[in-house]
Amino acid sequence: MSLADRLRSALAQGHAREVGLTTSDTRDPRIDGELVLAPAAVLVAITDRPEPGLILTERAASLRKHAGQIAFPGGRVDQEDASEIAGALREAQEEIALAPEVVDVIGTTDRYHTFTGFDIVPVLGVIPPDLPLTPQADEVADWFELPLSFALDPANRIKHAVQFQGVERHYYEIMWNGRRIWGITAAILANLSRRLDLDRLVA
Template sequence: MPQASDPRHLLKAALSRDSAASSDFDLNPDVVLPKGRKLRPAGVLVPIEIKAGIPQVILTKRSSHLKHHPGQIAFPGGKQDEADADVIAAALREAREEIGLPSENVEVLGTLPTHETVTSFLVTPVLGLVRDTFDVIPEPGEVEEVFTVPLSHVTDPARFSVQSRRWQGQRRHYYTVPFGPYYIWGATARILRGFAERVAGQ
């Protein structure tokens, strides 16, 4: 992807393209999902900021002490609460709580297709541009680290690979898009893979 100080055109073009919803089961067609399962709405923010003229995606590393997904790489976000107007509001609130990103400092460009997780969440990724620099404040006990990855890295389909591991007695396949010491995989990588396909016009 060409580097640009203002990635709005590229991002809006990607948002205008059609693509299907995704899930943690895309690469595991043999998984039998329970009938009547209820999915809880959630929102994650895909925050893009400009550093030295290069668009970067802000990601978090979850605390290793958490019960669910300890140590994994994730977007700031979480389930929609009753007080949230919608999943976009939930994503903005969670980003404020998890990394100290003020909601008014985010220009929401749109949403990507939903993603269903193995934990029964229906996640809506919210694409947002960070207007100005801000003081990153990781949420104590929840976020171990906040870091950035070049947008060009996670929107290049060639950088993704499919790997697998044993999970609940079965072999589970998933996307990965490693960056330096960060092993980006699972739902985060699947959402980014779908985004990369849109950016590439596939």
């Protein structure tokens, strides 16, 4: 069975069972009350290797929001996009020159609501390994590939607490080769790990 088929089956099974996600798992802990959310999507691009990898980007230092942070390729879904999937593929092409036609789309997983007003749909896709990806300098400083098994392993996920407006909030952090993966990106990875039933393996 191909990697894409295995992921497709695992994701379908994950969404068919109750995994106990709470509002705090799918919503930025700083959100207090209701927000008007704009549609957005990110591409969780998994490389088709014997040991699959995950493509992440480092946002440009010049950006007004989330400068220098580690993120999935993605962004706002435009009116011209036919769907969240189309939006994620378009954004990945714009940010790292990942051609949409090489992405074998697996499906979508749990949405995440951000403090900055976005309803993010993670789109899973399998891509060939060693593609000549090129960062779009205005938005992306760099891109890198880390092992998917490391990114999804609950043992590599640290839960932190921080005080925000007098209330204790929690967020996840994953450290890999000196890179700090946290916030939205780490939360989406944590939710995906639960959907794929990986948290149970270390419980």
